[in-house]
Amino acid sequence: MAQIDRSLIAALPSFVGMGPEALDDVLAQARPLRALKGAAVFNQGQNADEFFLLLHGRLRVTRITPQGEQMVVRFVGPGDMFGVAMAIKSETYPGTATAVVDSLALVWPNSAWTGLISRHPALALNTMGTLGARLQDSQTRILEMSTQQAEKRVAHAVLRLVNQAGRKTDEGILIDFPISRQDIAEMTGTTLHTVSRIFxxxxxxxxxxxGRRRILVRDPHGLFMLAEKAE
Amino acid sequence: MAQIDRSLIAALPSFVGMGPEALDDVLAQARPLRALKGAAVFNQGQNADEFFLLLHGRLRVTRITPQGEQMVVRFVGPGDMFGVAMAIKSETYPGTATAVVDSLALVWPNSAWTGLISRHPALALNTMGTLGARLQDSQTRILEMSTQQAEKRVAHAVLRLVNQAGRKTDEGILIDFPISRQDIAEMTGTTLHTVSRIFxxxxxxxxxxxGRRRILVRDPHGLFMLAEKAE
DNA sequence: CGGTCGATTTGCGCCATAACAAAAAAATCT
DNA sequence: AGATTTTTTTGTTATGGCGCAAATCGACCG
Known part of the structure; x- marks a missing residue:
């Protein structure tokens, strides 16, 4: 197997504070995985026996109720860990991860998890930080859904996308991957009809x-004002 | 300083898999803290330099928006860790923790965190599990708020309270601490008026x-049916 | 025991937004 | 190019539950 270069991951938030040998130890148990656009990396409910790090591309993580209603939990970008069911003591994946563009990830067997965490406290601390950030984000979303109406929620969601995946162009900031009105609706707890009207x-x-599966933000500051304005 | 007995904490989820010396190491840096009903243990935005474990009592954790709208994040029960801002790499407490009944907690200085995690991988894994469970819970709440209407959301919230703090009586299951209609409203993203009508x-x-700040569930199964029924 | 204050209940009108419906526009396939 | 499918837009109607208002109820206090 070709050795994966540690420079690929050394600068990522999950691995800060780790020395070269530690990084090699981490990489030694990983293998690469490609996922073509539209393919699922794992499915909700499936037995969770691997965890992942996205190197390149973009994934959409969704959750679905027994009644069939779906929500978009988050989008995974390069450098993000995902599918860490082990970390949260779950036997199965709590959601489905689907590639929205052709993507490349690293994969570890779950059996490697406990050893890695035990040998590398920095990895443990970094992972907790990641989980904590997601928890904060979730709570912020709950607060928004409790107190704000649809237009502001959508504005916040778009601003979050700008931060995660915005690419400057001469026309404004473009969300760097295909995303539908339906996706936005499922991120904000509304319907695609309402999202379409707002847009x-x-x-x-x-x-x-x-545009079709395309969002270009011409005036980020104006959007921010709209999202934050009291009332 | 009186030594705290390790039998107090040995059985708690946060400390499973840790030996006696490990527990002593953990306890050596802790001090007890009492909080009377109504008192805040820490406030949102305050510099986070301690973390906590609740031994006895009940706390309500709230978050408030810049615009002054408040939500109830969760209730903390005996055995729960809370205020672990360090774990999530936050400088300040993201919420306010208030005692709803007279309570007793253990407190550690944040400076102890990194050392404890590094020396005790089991503690790291357990803490991740806790964070993961909270994350799951948050996402479930988002999903409920996205897809269900007020009555079902309130039903789910009450059932969760039954699980966390239900005490069997001959009349039914009683929520074991004072909780107002307003609290329920802030847990479910509705108004106290709507909650009152539902009740x-x-x-x-x-x-x-x-009753005044009191909930007795006479028919848990009926409530469950109502919460889950399709439509 | 009367007064005060916080918590809860209830009524009513209105509005944001879901639900239903259909057409238009853009991409993909044959 | 024409056909098919997916995504988006737009119109209309219906309604859950919020906002406002006021009354009631219960607990605690002096």
Missing amino acids: SAWEEMGLVKG | SAWEEMGLVKG
């Missing part, structure tokens, strides 16, 4: 420019 | 029996 209004105001 | 209807149906 139409914003387009009229010159805040954004839409 | 009135349930009382009529014989599902629950209310």
